[in-house]
Amino acid sequence: MTIVLPILLPMGMGALSLLLWKRPLAQRVLAVVSCAALVGVNAWLLMDVQQVGVRVVQIGNWLAPFGISLVVDVLSALLLLTVAVIALVVTLYGQVGIDEGRVRSGYYPLLHFLLMGVNGALSTGDLFNLYVWFEVLLMASFVLIALGGGRENIEGAVKYVVLNLLASTLFLSGVGLLYNLAGTLNMADLARQLPTLQALNQVTLVAILFLIAFGIKAAAFPLFFWLPASYHTPPVTVTALFSGLLTKVGVYALLRTFTLLFVQDVAFTHTVLLVMAGATMVSGVLGAAAQTDFRRLLSFHIISQIGYPLMGLGLFTQASLAAAIYFLVHVMLAKTALFLVAGMVERLQGTFDLKKLGGLYTRRLDVAVLFLLPALSLAGLPPLSGFFAKLGLVKAGLAQGQGVLVFVSLAVSLMTLYSMTKVWNEAFWKESPAQLMPTRSLSPWLWLPTAALVLLSLWIGLLPGPLFALANQAAELLLHPELYVRAVLGGVP
């Protein structure tokens, strides 16, 4: 029963926020309470799933292949917890970071519905249901990105909406073709049916359709162009939330479908994934090198970082999948923290333009440290979390003889370090420019949640053991789909 709670809780809270439409303060308090409760529920769920392996609920008590199953395995539970933590941090930050106008236009109900969509996508065991959850979270994110109605907002939203709708269309086509081939859309049932089909080419074709659809959502090369065009337009609180959740749900969908369903032609599909991974890393980091806007630079790094979990998926061994899952958690925390710091920098100096920023190291050492830790973690310096994630991927890559890709990933790490050094030099280290605006004060609502997130990111780096054990368990389950299938279908013949 508990596995329905991550969906029901945001849904109920979203409805309640709608009822409290005219009372912004109540909505703010409700959001904090709701996200804190979600962290509790999802932590409990993770502990539970860690014992059992896979938890299943058949909605409406319809037996497995006929109804909709909700399935939470270790991977889902781990990501659910990370999502809840990020949502809590961003909501606390948003107490100051979100202006009154946005709250009055329905920011909080949308936040709840976005979380409902993300949690649903992470815990469903049915492909069509996954499509529906994607639409739920997209719809909420569409409005969140367009809220405010400035020129940049609307232009960013147009690009974001059109490309994501295109992805949904492709996804739905893939679902239709798969139903035609296998006669079922339950993922566990599909995992059982697909190997028996005498239609390898068609299945591979559908796999590529899914790869394109989820690739757009995950912002992988060459499908990422909507992301740098839209992510810097909403307030930084919203961008931080999006960077932590949305593309990662796309990566989760790839991890799920390309370990459970599309494993008949690994030599082809997973090689495509590897090429995509390398190209994503390189193009993202090169795009970032050309940027002088704090948020746009970070947006390009989102793309670059997506390449690493894809690399882990493409290598397709237990070690590489474990590293990919660890990396996913690491990058969700570190990236969100970086965006939150960018928001604090903007509060202090009134701009995101790196050329106009400066001198923050002497004025606000605390903010500088909050930037430096996740930035170095993102670049992969020991002993931070990014180092262990990349070490795992590099080891797995060398074990598979993918020397070129390993070289690319290391070179991209170096480029990431260069990029982070650039931000450090421009915003924190150099003399403050003459026309600098007066340094304003910083609310603890901004400072404390960011610091907590950075500490959490530091913790999984300094003590990587527990998280790595979890990631390893999740990877083991991914590589043994028969456990997933048995848990969902049970004794059904």
Add this chain to the structure above:
Amino acid sequence: MTLLLAIAAGVLFAAGIYMVLRRSLLKILIGLLLLGYAVNLLLFNSAVLVPGRPPLIPAGQDQPPAVYADPLAQALILTAIVISFGVTAFVVVLFRKAYAVVDSDDLNDMRCTDLPCLDELPGKRSEQ
């Protein structure tokens, strides 16, 4: 019938993709609509088409007849139609707002997110 529907879906896909690639917002909207119709037809076609045989169990028997129309595909289409209706409503409003804010429905005028805005480059606008 299956072949006919497949051809119709294919034509709709082609037309939809062509329209999505246009620069005008209105044409992109039409393209998205056509793509939505194409997918609905494809979903409809994904189950074997059986006319005149509802998925009902006749009185006195405990199984449906051997060949019957698959209701699941139609349930999927219904869901997809409802979702695309909601999404389209939003897209219409968004595009209208975009037209009001940018004062143009040409995507080439919407570069603020990638390049410096046209209004920030004095004189650029009047040259066009």
